[in-house]
Amino acid sequence: MDLSRPFNAISPTVDTAVLVALFGSRESRSGRQVAQSIGRSQTGVQHVLDRLVSEGIVERLHAGRANLYSFNYDHLLAAAVEEMAGTRVELVRRLREQIGGWDSPPVHASMFGSAARGDGDPESDIDVFLVRPREVEEDDEEWRGLVEFLAESIERWTGNDAGIVEFAESGLGKLRQRRPPVLRELDLDAIDLAGTPIRKLLAGARR
């Protein structure tokens, strides 16, 4: 699944892209603005907008000679569009729920990379940064089972491979000293899932 446009997994059409673009605010936009925001031709988007207005899920407002369009949040299908627009919100919710239920909780867990930024493609991994507690051995059977189940769940939920970067709590000091480029990425975009927030965890890595 392309997490930058997750709705493409079930409806790879201009119609869905237009609906999801209009969803998210009560703002009215011109056909040109909608076309620009989704990178499609104005003529094609205008046909789609006309159809969606006739279905009642998009509202048209006349502003002088221009037409402005907005999403109709009262429409029976508004919830279906919300589900599609909120795919990454749901992914984060499920990850937090699953990791939050671990008997051996991680010191820290976050989602980072393209899944956190929303700029991936259908082949992108869903990257998770996990810090294993000091008292849990790397080959601890229970821990390995939890991590493997997490990876399987991510693949089932999204169709994408899970990229799980596991790190031992005891190695955090060295990581802070070395400051590899991935720390900058984590610092900028990581979305906390469990445990100590990433920026607090890496605070010693900043200068």
Add this chain to the structure above:
Amino acid sequence: MMTRASGRVQECGTREARQRMGHARLHLEVADLASGTSDADLEYGPVAASIAILAGIAAADAACCAALGYRSRSENHRDAADLLAKIEPGGKAAARAMRRLMGLKDSAHYGFLSLGPGEFKQAMRQATDLVEFAEEVLLRSQ
């Protein structure tokens, strides 16, 4: 043209939204850290609350940039709350949190209220709500 709220606005997009989201998270964590070292005699509370307020303002900017494509540049932070109210879903609740946060800021600024532990907790609650809201808006944005 887009229909816009009154007050000065500045166009912004995903890049700015991510930057302001980073500021919001950092401010919230620093406010939390400052509160951890708080001592009534040392009066870290007002400073921590002020940082929490900055976290809320940054979160509001992030959400507006991601969902609306512009943010408030008005001197009056209540204009930012009006912009938040246009975001769906959850914009109206976020606008209420922003107004409460700005109420604390103004009271403290004009000396009507000293920011004690109660106000700090309130500021942290509103700022946390705004940061979580902005995070969801960014996750929804394309």
